[in-house]
Amino acid sequence: MPWTCADIPDQSGRTALITGANSGLGLETARALAQRGARVVLACRSLAKAEAAGQALSGDGGGAGELIPLQLNLADLTSVRQGAQTVAERWGGIDLLINNAGVMAPPRQLSAQGFELQFAVNHLGHFALTQQLLPALQPGARVVHVSSGASYFGRIAFDDLQGEQRYDAWAAYAQSKLANMMMALELQRRLDRQGAEVRSIAAHPGLARTNLQPTSVEARGSRVEALAYRLMDPLFQSAAMGALPQLFAATAPDAEPGGFYGPGGLGNFKGYPKACRIAPAALDTAACERLWSVSEELCSG
Secondary structure, X not given: OOOOHHHOOOOOOOEEEEEOXXXXXXXXHHHHHHHOXXXXXXXXXXXXXXXXXXXHHHHOOOOOOOEEEEEOOOOOHHHHHHHHHHHHHHOOOEEEEEEOOOOOOOOOOEOOOOOEHHHHHHHHHHHHHHHHHHHHEEEEEXXXXXXXXXXXXXXXXXXXXXOOOOOOHHHHHHHHHHHHHHHHHHHHHHHHHHOOOEEEEEEOOOOEOOOHHHHHHHHHOOHHXXXXXXXXXXXXXXXXXXXXXXXXXXXXXXXXXXXXXXXXXXXXXXXXXXXXXXXXXXXXXXXXXXHHHHHHHHHHO
């Protein structure tokens, strides 16, 4: 039998924080967890977006769980620190941290701290948030890193992480998604060494219809990309289906620490959740440790 939202265990009394909870995969993840009784912190780039998401979920019968808006801009490490501090002070322990938000293939832009935007939002912002919330994670908590099939094609350009020498939007995206996968595995290794009762798990949505595709097309004005999406439309699945792998990683009893889950259909493009092959580059433990150290240095500056 395929795993669906109906299989999510009761989440009453548990607190979940979801980045990018105002649209796409994040909104569907918030909806599913709230319907199972979780208190859901809707962490969004602006408070207005977070409040609008809460109103939308409440208006369509979002469930019994409390919905809490939180401003948290992953492109600004100061905002990340402030958001994490607010969470720790106001709501205490976290049971689910779902690092979901992301940007995809924009023209080269910089974060508030001067980092390439995709590396900053998709990786560094989530790295910093996870580090700051580790003390707040309850026994049995899970950290879910939303990666992508693009991780298979990624390469960590340690000599040019910010794309200053050469910038290719899709290569930068693949780098950030590989970084998500590497951090999921490295975090689990570190948790294991500490004897922590926390699972670090990665997931990817396959080809899911979200606002990432039209935003990418609009940002770069690429007619070729727009045509490609139209031709590929039959391969896409809904955002609700795309959210299932990360919901499985967050709640399924048999989701393995250090596992990677995605759609089970042909090519892992769509379908119900199943375990997926991890990108070989993410299995390089020395590279994972190096990326962790570099990320700590960048986030502490």
